[in-house]
Amino acid sequence: MRQFMKYFSASFLFISMVITSSIAIAADYKVGFIYIGPPGDHGWNYQHDVGRKAVDEAFGDKVETVFQENVPESADAERVMTQMALSGADMIFATSFGYMEPVLNVAKKFPKVKFEHATGYMTADNVSTYSARFYEGRTVAGHIAGKMTQSNTIGYVASYPIPEVVRGINSAYLAAKKANPNVEFKVIWIFTWYDPAKEADAAKTLISQGADVILQHVDSSAIMTVAEEAGVYAFGQASDMSAFGPNAHLTAIINGWAPYYVKKVKQGMDGTWKGAEQTFDGIGAGMVIIGPLSDKIPDSVKKEAMEIRDGIASGTLHSFTGPINKQDGSPWLKAGETADMGTLLGMNFYVEGIEGDIPQ
């Protein structure tokens, strides 16, 4: 047994070494990206990689981009970013929430390198954050889900209990409830962003308990495949996933990072980039895109969904508009009141009507 443990600690060291394998680059401006999973996930990481390629395309030879995939949200991230900074990166995009501490630590050591951290809330002189109002997309998806469900049970596969995910559940629930007052949500937390087998198991469980529309806040396309097989509906996450479930795919909430990445790299090159900025854009700015709607959706519902989308984009509609109570029945928003930024960014409660607890 002791020997076995020795093997495992040795293996851990070895893997860490491999992950931090060095990268050599040689262009005017160097931009690094770190991904939490593989860009081949057809989800979250894929879409960040689309953004990286847009940077490549926009600047040609003037900018060189490098990326490192499967970087754990731990000290490994610090090592990878240190390595990137040492090999001459001028700007680093850290594309997952859990890179927050590592980004701040590395940023301190390399004050000249510009850091952009996705979905975080801590900034520094050379660290800015950016996030998308995914919950706006979930309002549209929630409405469609509420209209499409026959069993009035909607399943939700969630990753980690962080504000971003909770916001998405609340937003989807409010829209679904408005579209169909009998709707009920079943939420499963799987504590991972990317594990196709676990995601598939969670989806199968929800379907076996009567859910006929599945929403997901995890990264792979496994749930879409399961939904297709079981003959239920699902929504693409981060990317269009219709290839995985032509019949199941209702629409997708697509992350549009490309314009932001191109803009930020340009700012970095001409010296107008600023630290300590927090960008939080939604459908209006094109950072959240509603994919094509499936033919399975009746025209009337399509029209309503598009109205919601356009309303949110133009600012006449807000995903969280009162009256809304918290889960325990205490009032949160008065009639007509909309949620403020601070509450949204730190959201750690369910709205009234959702069963179950948020894991702490």
Place this chain on the structure above:
Amino acid sequence: MILSEINFAVLVASLIVASTPLVLAALGELVVEKSGVLNLGVEGMMIIGAVTGFIVGVETGSAYIGMMAAAMAGALLSLLFAFIILIMQANQVASGLALTIFGLGIAALMGHPYTGIKSPQISTLSIPFISEIPVLGTMFFQHDLIVYLSLISVLVIWYFLNRMRAGLILRSVGEDHDVAHSLGYRVVTIRFLAITFGGAMAGVGGGYLSLVRVPQWTEGMTAGAGWIALALVVFSGWRPFRLLIGSYIFGGITILQLNLQAIGVNINIALLSMAPYLATILALVVISMSRFRGNRGAPGCLGRSFVKIT
């Protein structure tokens, strides 16, 4: 909280499906370790099996041919490992880890054009009459061929290791390769065969993941299943039936905790997510404490290179 919302028959049926890749891969590794070789490349062989099985399944339109290809791919990759550690006598731990990293990389490369494709189906093979039994039929007798095969392999491997002369020889090679060698057994050949078998089983386990359980190809889709298989071998004390129990406990709690969450049970979810690991370790520790005390079943020469005495 309404427990009746959980369909226990479906739960058992899905836990069996969820555990099958683990059972297959761990059984293969058990035989490898019994011959005295520690192959830490299970994860790599599984993913190579997953990607090859998927590609061949899609190209031929038959999931069964895909499964066979998965076995061959796993075996082929394990041959590389066998060559390195048996002929070149390299360190088994380092070689096994390298195999995992190599497998993950090459699988990503091979699978790149195959993301976003549907795989051919493996139909379930309902056993006549007994599959009609309510509850029990749904639980155990409406599975696909591979599930039945995994159960049969548990039996066959147990019989081979404990009741057959060839199994005895394999174990003796694992216990003390010098003695086995001086008795005239071909240590290297036997280990070659064991490693290849382990590779094929890991390959089938991976193929089951990409063709049945998920079913699609996604980069990195084994997500640590190979490591869990490795741990199960150790915790089962190198015994096939315990290994099966361990795998089913692991798969069972995994599925159960998802079901409990979906019906809104008020249990700390972090605890629930931890539960499969805890329960598996606990159960196997308890089994191994009650009987055969002191005999953990670890082969004496596990992980040691064999240098021929001339």
